[in-house]
Amino acid sequence: MSLPSGYSIRELKASDHTNGILDVLSGLTTVGTVTANAFESIFKQWSTLKLSNGSNVYNPLVIVDSNGKVVATGMVFIEEKLIHSGGLVGHIEDIAVDSSQQGKSLGKFLIKELSLIAKRSGAYKVILDCSESNVKFYEKCGYKEAGVEMQIRY
Amino acid sequence: MSLPSGYSIRELKASDHTNGILDVLSGLTTVGTVTANAFESIFKQWSTLKLSNGSNVYNPLVIVDSNGKVVATGMVFIEEKLIHSGGLVGHIEDIAVDSSQQGKSLGKFLIKELSLIAKRSGAYKVILDCSESNVKFYEKCGYKEAGVEMQIRY
Ligand SMILES: CC(=O)N[C@@H]1[C@@H](O)[C@H](O)[C@@H](COP(=O)(O)O)O[C@@H]1O
Numbered sequence: 569m570s571l572p573s574g575y576s577i578r579e580l581k582a583s584d585h586t587n588g589i590l591d592v593l594s595g596l597t598t599v600g601t602v603t604a605n606a607f608e609s610i611f612k613q614w615s616t617l618k619l620s621n622g623s624n625v626y627n628p629l630v631i632v633d634s635n636g637k638v639v640a641t642g643m644v645f646i647e648e649k650l651i652h653s654g655g656l657v658g659h660i661e662d663i664a665v666d667s668s669q670q671g672k673s674l675g676k677f678l679i680k681e682l683s684l685i686a687k688r689s690g691a692y693k694v695i696l697d698c699s700e701s702n703v704k705f706y707e708k709c710g711y712k713e714a715g716v717e718m719q720i721r722y
Numbered sequence: 723m724s725l726p727s728g729y730s731i732r733e734l735k736a737s738d739h740t741n742g743i744l745d746v747l748s749g750l751t752t753v754g755t756v757t758a759n760a761f762e763s764i765f766k767q768w769s770t771l772k773l774s775n776g777s778n779v780y781n782p783l784v785i786v787d788s789n790g791k792v793v794a795t796g797m798v799f800i801e802e803k804l805i806h807s808g809g810l811v812g813h814i815e816d817i818a819v820d821s822s823q824q825g826k827s828l829g830k831f832l833i834k835e836l837s838l839i840a841k842r843s844g845a846y847k848v849i850l851d852c853s854e855s856n857v858k859f860y861e862k863c864g865y866k867e868a869g870v871e872m873q874i875r876y
């Protein structure tokens with residue numbers, strides 16, 4: 569599978585604050601206030617954290633259109649465990665596709681790329697949590713139902 | 723709520739490899755091979771990673787009996803996000819209670835402590851994934867169903 573002509577996928581950059589990523593994320597949930605400074609400091613923090621094997625803990629990606637505008641984003645961060653002989657697990661988080669970009673399979677492309685990053689880092693599995701209404705989409709990406717997400721909010 | 727007399731809860735230590743934690747984890751899933759060296763290197767890696775606010779990313783706890791033997795374990799690691807104004811999310815992972823220790827509410831105590839660590843670190847929510855059969859237990863700990871866990875395995 570490939571991206572529509574003019575679109576490309578790349579790692580998030582510290583300068584992406586002005587490229588529309590926060591607008592895209594606001595389609596997923598509450599974004600709140602993220603100043604350019606805050607954005608850069610979170611980006612820097614993400615870039616700093618490494619696994620024992622040297623891979624990045626946080627792997628945020630963006631899909632941009634021909635004008636460099638962010639139209640989709642998502643990330644996978646990698647957890648290091650004791651179980652599974654010191655196994656690694658990828659967690660896919662904060663998947664958002666601009667609402668004007670439906671039908672282009674951008675979400676599916678993103679999930680494939682993020683899963684591959686985790687696999688290459690050595691993960692024995694990748695997991696994510698979604699609403700009942702998104703189960704079919706993730707099944708099309710090769711994912712299977714595995715359990716129930718529970719939460720407590722503060 | 724409190725622990726039964728003789729039991730105590732504390733942070734995991736590098737020397738806990740010999741205290742039975744791997745036996746306890748084998749009640750949860752495949753542990754595989756974790757040598758003393760591998761254990762120490764994972765422990766060291768966990769201790770190294772810090773959030774922007776200086777808190778620990780990984781927070782593994784153990785409950786030990788009066789002989790110092792590990793009878794329950796679990797951890798919460800903290801994810802740093804862009805959404806929710808650069809919000810933090812706690813992920814509770816690898817909860818295991820020795821099968822001979824049922825009925826002492828050790829699991830509930832552990833979940834309360836791990837949730838509190840995440841709250842104190844500044845998390846706006848804590849999430850975890852479990853099987854359908856454990857939903858009732860986590861509800862007793864104050865958690866609510868929030869979504870579906872999806873996975874892909876390699
Ligand atoms: C696969 C995927 O993108 N899942 C997202 C999760 O990553 C995101 O953090 C959460 C935000 O919800 P919240 O605003 O209630 O925390 O929504 C969904 O569960």
Ligand SMILES: CC(=O)N[C@@H]1[C@@H](O)[C@H](O)[C@@H](COP(=O)(O)O)O[C@@H]1O
Nearest residue numbers: 693751752814815816817850851852
């Ligand atoms: C709350 C809790 O403890 N959930 C655990 C998870 O932390 C653990 O990593 C997984 C192992 O399963 P696996 O061996 O299939 O990866 O089982 C459960 O989902």
